[in-house]
Amino acid sequence: MADTGNPTGIGASVKRKEDFRFLTGQGTYTDDIKRPGQAYAYILRSPHAHAEIVKIDTARAKAMPGVVAIFTGADYDKGGVPCGWQIHSKDGSPMVEPPHFPLCKDRVRHVGDQVALVIGESLAQARDAAEAIAVTYKELPAIVSTADADKPGAAQVWPDAKNNTCFDWHLGDKAAVDAAFAKAHHVTKIDIVNQRLAPNAMEPRAAIGDYDRATGEYTLYTTSQNPHVIRLLMGAFVLQIPEHKLRVVAPDVGGGFGSKIFHYSEEALVTWAAAKVRRPVKWTSDRSEAFISDAQGRDHVSHAELALDKDGKFLALRVSTKANMGAYLSTFAPCVPTYLSATLLAGVYTTPAIYAEVKAVFTNTVAVDAYRGAGRPETTYLLERLVEKAARETGIDRVELRRKNFIPKDAFPYQTPVALQYDSGDYFSTLDIALKRADWAGFEARRAEAKKRGKLRGIGISTYIEACGIAPSAVVGSLGARAGLYECGSIRVHPTGSVTVFTGTHSHGQGHETTFAQLVSDTLGVPFDSVEVSHGDTNKIPFGMGTYGSRSLAVGGSALVKAMDKIIAKATRIAAHLMEASAADVEFKNGEFSVKGTDKKVPFGQVALTAYVPHNYPITELEPGLEETAFYDPLNFTYPGGCHICEVEIDPDTGVTQVAKFTAVDDIGRVINPMIVEGQVHGGVVQGIGQALLENCAYDNESGQLLTGSYMDYTMPRADDVPSIDVATHNTMCTHNPLGSKGVGEVGAIGSPPAVINAVLDALLPVGVKDITMPATPVKVWQAIQSAGSAKAAE
Amino acid sequence: MNNFGYHRPASVADAVKALGGSGDARIVAGGQTLLPTLRARLATPSDLVDLRAIAELKGIKAEGDGITIGAMTPHAEVAASDVVKGAIPALAYLADHIGDRQVRTLGTIGGSLANNDPAACYPSAVLALGATIRTSKREIKADDFFQGLFTTALEDGEIITAVHFPKPEKAAYEKFVQPASRFALVGVFVAKAREGVRVAVTGAGQEGVFRARELEQALSANFSPDAAKGVKVAAGNLISDLHGTAEYRAHLIPVLTARAVAAAK
Known part of the structure; x- marks a missing residue:
């Protein structure tokens, strides 16, 4: 499966098919869909972080014009939203799983918690009525701080979760780690905060519930990354609707970054309410609502220690983390700080002993779940800050210290002490390429030049690995996943030789309609424009687990390869029949079947036609038709990795950090479309720069109010916050999937934050600053410079 | 709505x-x-x-020793005006850096002044340049117009019709943006006129736009960046929020003033 030089084939930067639709405003997003008789839902949300609901009076609201129905927690008679991953604590006890009903019964637990559903003839009428609902609250003390949630005296979010603790989990060999620390020549310690972020997909969430009284069938249109998962969770666990009576459609979706993986209670509410009011019910979030209802990301507080021998070899690592779950357990929340984080603590290094503890806590905040990178950015940030600090403390050059501890190229497959087995990688080469492209060697001259202009220039590096291509079902099942994580793909070859591809993955910005069309067109030898990719509808797609964890090509693409293998095998037999040859003598190349050693050939299109017009056909041996489905369950995770280098310039007078240069060299396995890969890396790096310098989801410690509830206070990265990013790949193939692809969706967001912060700290080194928390905003950088200055003056 | x-x-x-x-x-x-x-x-x-259909509220013209801008003139027009650029380039620069292109196309000078947002740009120019606000009833001096957060001397039913700016010897505006909203976290407008130097600060004051008298004195004696840098501004009456403490804002005021002095033309 090499680059064939085909202009629309594997390895070609084909322009995205879907972009004409999107750029000309012809996409169909959930909010664009209007069902006949559709009514509009408005959700009355809690203004308090924590309060008892004493009384809800809807009488006046129900009498308002245009009101179809009003429901509160007392009316809701179905199940709560489930959690999809169960973690067990050190003592073997299962995590605390509080109920999560779509409408609160007696207590609200975060600002934005759902109190009433108002359905109106128009959204304005629903909203007017919601304002007329009189809710009597008894306010309670709130807890929002991750670090303080389990401390004595903290407000208690759930009665069953003592000290707000959801679980207290660990991984690794504690005794081995303790023994290694006892022998250590040097120990480097660090405290790390990985701040909470709001995902901010461009399209806010929306959902339409529709119910057909005649057939008893429900349809949910929703902004989801994985419609089959929503059908499973909502149908089986929340509303008890069997699969054959529930269709879930995720049409064009405008970005997700993880935030649209989860089954949200609004989806269940509109579906449930549609049957109650016997009309389609549409809910569309606005941006302010998204800030208090979309699952948020990160929010870990960690302490880490690294033991080194006298030569700088890593002996052992121990990490203790508190992870904020928010008020409820979102779908995959418990696996993010555990199996998606702690298992990556070896990084790209040979550290022989690792021990990690993770305590998950409830707080009066919006639920936290997977956000681009999900656990891996947290681990990478911790590790790369720690390694950098170790280099500063030991006096070993920071690049050399990394090289000293890299897993060598010939050590693969490499078993880490934290459960994973890396299949391939070449860390020395990605490092060397990145150092060269970033002109690491020439940096000191640039620093000196900046100094002349009164600026502090710094350079930072991060060498990282991540695990994606999620995931081998048996492995994740043993770790607590309540679902399989294979993928499904179908190839339907039409009589005239054109092809429809059905994938269980979901494209919401990734460009699957192009990438998968390239893969199929190249493999079957049919024109690129004769291939159409279909996704996002449980009535069209046999099954699917969706798109997250950089899995679509590695897992979904592999399912398509398997399905195409079946197509080619069957088509070969048909071709053999047509050419009166033995199937064993027939080979398939560039869209043509030929008999080895002869000039006999038939094109793929003729075989397709024959399959559907089987006049001359091996009908006793083969069924007519040419359509195949495959399920692919990966054998292992995939392990993209690489090296990111960032160069910043700081204005000491104002504390402003400008990212002057960014270099990303990633190993992502087989590339289908380099242009799309570059775009994915750009997007990820920009989100990483956003986390490092700009974004922060801040809550008021006393009131529990979200302080950054709009773009007036939540800083999204803008074009002028980022430089032109230099992207390159140095790919080693994944050894266990048929494509060799590893995944690219998250690498940018995983590798970049520590590179940026290491650069900021490198710039601030001459003025004595040793630590800073993300986001390194101007005021924070200025304050750090001031404190370092006064500390120096006091010496 | x-x-x-x-x-x-x-x-x-x-x-x-x-x-x-x-x-x-x-x-x-x-x-x-x-x-x-x-x-x-x-x-x-x-x-x-x-007010959009009222023709008499629109337009920019040279008048006496300065320029007059109709209240309903959008920022983009001020930014692009040769009259403004010729007389007070700092004012055109300020208008060109308000919000984004859409905001500048629709937002007006009269609306900005009547609203008197503590982080708006225009109030600093009006105050530093010693402009006069003309209304449906009277003329109001800049020093009398701004009366605290979102509060002005305007009475009920009183409409701003135009603003008259005298031409300074030189002036400049330096805006340090709040990273999320890109309003002014601190904005400093420096104007050097015959009567002396005026320095107006927006974004930083708990009571909205204000004149930094200590900087005005220092710059009246010596109109140089170093003179501005040497001034300590008290943090007492300044805003503290997520994006900047009062001390940070107090620090930024002389830093930005020095930059404005260096850039003034």
């Missing part, structure tokens, strides 16, 4: 009449603050009086 009556008068006199004739009427100029406020249901006026 709640329902409201809508009026589109063709003259200032009719606008004044429309404002007086209804319960809780509000003027809408460019709508860049009011419309989001209405959408969020944070204001529920009975009537909106839209």
Whole structure:
């Protein structure tokens, strides 16, 4: 499966098919869909972080014009939203799983918690009525701080979760780690905060519930990354609707970054309410609502220690983390700080002993779940800050210290002490390429030049690995996943030789309609424009687990390869029949079947036609038709990795950090479309720069109010916050999937934050600053410079 | 957004009449603050009086020793005006750095001044340049116009018609943006005129735009960046929020003033 030089084939930067639709405003997003008789839902949300609901009076609201129905927690008679991953604590006890009903019964637990559903003839009428609902609250003390949630005296979010603790989990060999620390020549310690972020997909969430009284069938249109998962969770666990009576459609979706993986209670509410009011019910979030209802990301507080021998070899690592779950357990929340984080603590290094503890806590905040990178950015940030600090403390050059501890190229497959087995990688080469492209060697001259202009220039590096291509079902099942994580793909070859591809993955910005069309067109030898990719509808797609964890090509693409293998095998037999040859003598190349050693050939299109017009056909041996489905369950995770280098310039007078240069060299396995890969890396790096310098989801410690509830206070990265990013790949193939692809969706967001912060700290080194928390905003950088200055003056 | 009556008068006199004739009427100029406020249901006026059809409120002209800008002139027009660029380039620069392109196309100088947002740019220019605000009733000196957060000397039913700016010897505006909103976290407008140096600061004061007298004194004695840098500004009456402490704002004021002095023309 090499680059064939085909202009629309594997390895070609084909322009995205879907972009004409999107750029000309012809996409169909959930909010664009209007069902006949559709009514509009408005959700009355809690203004308090924590309060008892004493009384809800809807009488006046129900009498308002245009009101179809009003429901509160007392009316809701179905199940709560489930959690999809169960973690067990050190003592073997299962995590605390509080109920999560779509409408609160007696207590609200975060600002934005759902109190009433108002359905109106128009959204304005629903909203007017919601304002007329009189809710009597008894306010309670709130807890929002991750670090303080389990401390004595903290407000208690759930009665069953003592000290707000959801679980207290660990991984690794504690005794081995303790023994290694006892022998250590040097120990480097660090405290790390990985701040909470709001995902901010461009399209806010929306959902339409529709119910057909005649057939008893429900349809949910929703902004989801994985419609089959929503059908499973909502149908089986929340509303008890069997699969054959529930269709879930995720049409064009405008970005997700993880935030649209989860089954949200609004989806269940509109579906449930549609049957109650016997009309389609549409809910569309606005941006302010998204800030208090979309699952948020990160929010870990960690302490880490690294033991080194006298030569700088890593002996052992121990990490203790508190992870904020928010008020409820979102779908995959418990696996993010555990199996998606702690298992990556070896990084790209040979550290022989690792021990990690993770305590998950409830707080009066919006639920936290997977956000681009999900656990891996947290681990990478911790590790790369720690390694950098170790280099500063030991006096070993920071690049050399990394090289000293890299897993060598010939050590693969490499078993880490934290459960994973890396299949391939070449860390020395990605490092060397990145150092060269970033002109690491020439940096000191640039620093000196900046100094002349009164600026502090710094350079930072991060060498990282991540695990994606999620995931081998048996492995994740043993770790607590309540679902399989294979993928499904179908190839339907039409009589005239054109092809429809059905994938269980979901494209919401990734460009699957192009990438998968390239893969199929190249493999079957049919024109690129004769291939159409279909996704996002449980009535069209046999099954699917969706798109997250950089899995679509590695897992979904592999399912398509398997399905195409079946197509080619069957088509070969048909071709053999047509050419009166033995199937064993027939080979398939560039869209043509030929008999080895002869000039006999038939094109793929003729075989397709024959399959559907089987006049001359091996009908006793083969069924007519040419359509195949495959399920692919990966054998292992995939392990993209690489090296990111960032160069910043700081204005000491104002504390402003400008990212002057960014270099990303990633190993992502087989590339289908380099242009799309570059775009994915750009997007990820920009989100990483956003986390490092700009974004922060801040809550008021006393009131529990979200302080950054709009773009007036939540800083999204803008074009002028980022430089032109230099992207390159140095790919080693994944050894266990048929494509060799590893995944690219998250690498940018995983590798970049520590590179940026290491650069900021490198710039601030001459003025004595040793630590800073993300986001390194101007005021924070200025304050750090001031404190370092006064500390120096006091010496 | 709640329902409201809508009026589109063709003259200032009719606008004044429309404002007086209804319960809780509000003027809408460019709508860049009011419309989001209405959408969020944070204001529920009975009537909106839209000034966009009033021709006499628009336009820029040279007048006496300076320039006069009609209240309904959008920022983009001020930014692009040769009259403004010729007389007070710092004012054109300021207008060109308000919000984004859409905001500058719709937002107006009159709307900005009447709203007197503590982080708006225009109030600093008006105060530093010693401009005069002309209204449907009278003329108000800049020093008397700004009276605290979102508060001005305007009376009920009084409409800004134009702003007259005297031409300074030199002036400059330096804006340090709040990273999320890109409003001014601290904005400093420095103007050197015959009467002396005036320095007005927006974004930083708990009571809105203010004159930094200690900087004015230092710069009147020695109009140089170093003179500005040497001044310590007290943090006591400055804003502290997520994006900057009062101390940080106090530090930024002389830093930005020095930059403005260096850039003044």
